[in-house]
Amino acid sequence: MRRVLVVGLDGATWEVAQPMLERGDLPTLRRLVEAGASGPLRSVVHPYTAQAWTTMATGCNQGQHRIFDFWERDFSRYGFRLLNASHRAVPSLWGLLSARGRRVVVVNVPMTYPPEPVAGVLVSGRDTPGLSAAYTHPPDLKADLADLAGEPYVIVPDDWLYTRRGQPDRARDELFRELRVRFRVVRELLRREAWDLAWFVTSATDGAAHFFWKYHDPTHPLFTQEGAAAHGDVVREVYRRADAELGRLLEEVGDEATVLVVSDHGEGPQTPLAVHLNLWLAQEGYLAFAREGRGGVRRAMARALQVAKRLAYDRLSFQNLTLVRRLFPDWLRRELGQETFFAGIDWARTRAFSEEVRGNIWINLKGRDPAGIVEPGAEYEALRDALIAGLSALRNPLTGGPLVRRVWRREELYSGPYVERFPDLVVEAEVPDVFRPRGDYRGEEAVRVLSREELAALKTSGTHRMEGILVACGPGVRTGVQIQGATLQDLAPTILYLLGEPVPAHMDGRVLTELLDPSWLAASPVRREAGGADEGGSGQDYTEEETRQIEERLAGLGYLG
Incomplete structure (x- = not known):
């Protein structure tokens, strides 16, 4: 039976990886590149996490799957509401495979909360409000995660929090912890679960670029020799550790699975x-x-609230932030939300x-x-x-x-x-x-x-770029080829093909035949089938408390100004 392992390195970029490959710093990735196919992977417009990973996981453009960003307009007012996986309007790849009787393991892919029932296990990703939420399928898996990791489980590392508090050493340690926990949990789940598709994402490669690029890149306007001496190797060290963890994982998986290493976008200097x-x-x-005086009270209250939040971030532990949030009534946050996006x-x-x-x-x-x-x-x-x-x-x-x-x-x-x-x-x-x-x-x-x-x-010194990475290796993949023109929506159709499954007609993406072994294509031509799209997601909104938690996390990453 064919199997596919998808390794998501959020925000990984050839700008960092290629020089490291050439120096021999990433032996696992280099072996995959030399034995398989590789090239740039074009993201979506705009190249941000929510819409990018959803496009990759569905094979559809945003107009079909609905997830344009972490939020969408609320046309009843001049405001927005947060989105999650329940708003996705077409099936995920793991949902399709589950319906066809195939087994899946899905861990930490963004926009997978609340977790959908699958044939296998699913641990939701960045859009999960927090560790107190019900973020696994089956539900009792949640209790096992700390044991599987050997330490407390982490959904989203607090790199952003410690960066804004001026504690880069703790931010670095959070990135290392996220890598360690993520790969340990995935290794343990793949040992104990039957699977045809395994797909997981680590966010450390993205966080390293966001918060440490100014130390890494001598051309960055904020680069200093002092900063580089202290933290200039963090970006590369995250890539090295990810490569080493990937090597250990592939030793256990063996050569029978086709491996795809992908990122949702690239990175570069702010x-x-x-x-x-x-x-x-x-x-x-x-x-x-608005003329001076009109709406002034509302604007002043909105600015005061933003100042209070910044002070809280800088002075309070993250656990205590939950208590402080309750001092601001939900109606006040909603009313002032318009001033956050559309001030005055x-x-x-x-x-x-x-x-x-x-x-x-x-x-x-x-x-x-x-x-x-x-x-x-x-x-x-x-x-x-x-x-x-x-x-x-x-x-x-x-x-x-x-x-x-x-x-x-x-x-x-x-x-x-x-x-x-x-x-x-x-x-x-x-x-x-x-x-x-x-x-x-x-x-x-x-x-x-x-x-x-x-x-x-600014909250970040590194920002997104349109070109991510794609590396494919294993059964069904050509050896030593460079490809061009791959996009995020091509991933789901290609994975279905590698698993021997037909591609639903509703998918916008194509099978990347240029990276496939011609003998496979001759023996098993690409098949398209009618149907496969849902009528639309259930649209399960976050609670008020969950909304606050997600908004604070997005603000910490600079996504909410």
Whole structure:
């Protein structure tokens, strides 16, 4: 019986891995590359965790599976709500295989909470609110995880928490702990469980890049020799430890399984640029900020709440943060949430707006938005055309070149029943994190170079890039080939093929035949079958307490400004 092992190294990039391969620092990965197929793996727009791993696990674009980000617009107000796996609108790969009688082991893949019943075991990932949640299938597996790990289980390491508290040594140790725990648990589960597909993700490679890139990269604006002496090897050490753990795992798995090593996106240095989309929209006449005094109390309360949260992060233990959260009523957090994303906007005079933490533009549309003023149809399309032209003309103040790769109409990027939930325009930049909330900035430059002090105040020093990694080795895979053009949505169809299963017609991705052994393809041509898509997820929202926990984690990673 064919088997496939998928090893997810969140955020792993060839920029780090390739020089280490050439120096012999990653012997396991080098062996897989030399004996198999490898190349870049293109992420989604925008290249962030929730939508990237969901695309990989379903073989579908965001318009089909619905998960555009960690959150989606709540059109009953100018706000958002968090998403989880229950909102996913098409089946996961492990769900499909379970329905076909195949056995699976799934550990720590993002956007798998709440855990779905599978034929095998599932331990949910980053979207799990915390260790007190019911995050395993079967439920009693949760009690075994600490014993399997040999120490307390970890879902999301506290690297982000210790980084913002100025404790890089503890952040580093959290990354090492996450690697150790994750691989130990996976090894133990694969020993005791029957499996056809095993898929797990470690987040340490992503955290190392986010929080230690400024020590690792001499070209980073914040690089110092002192910092490099203390922490300059953390990024590489995380890769070395991941490689060593992978080697131990593969010794136990043996040569019968096809192995895929993948990442959801790449990484690179934080750019010292800021694009304040709402400020640009205001200067171009598309958005109006509220006049002084209007909504001032709400804005002041929202700013005070943000200051209080920052102080709490810096001074309290993580366990005590849960107690402090209860001091802020849920109704207050909901009411002030609009000011978190859309601070000080006069909706009656605004035609387009952005949440600014992403390159997203929303039209203030009549019939959809609470105070919409733009008519659907010709007015809407003319406004989108004008915005595309203006945004496409933005220049990078550091290079003088184009700042924006492309401004997409949403239907140009996505297809399916959920496209209508997505931003009207999606702005793709070279570095996705260049879009930043205005915050306390009161200047007039909508596109500007950050000062060293502003750059140092950011939560991360490394950010996402579009190209991740793909390495495949084992039965069915060609030897020693480099491939180009693979995308995240191609993974699920390819894995199904390697398992001898037909590919459902609803999947947007293709089987990566260029990495497959021609003799396999000749003996077993790719098969497509009708059906396979769900009617939609159950949409099980987080509780208020769980929402707070997830929001704080996302804020710590810089995803919520």
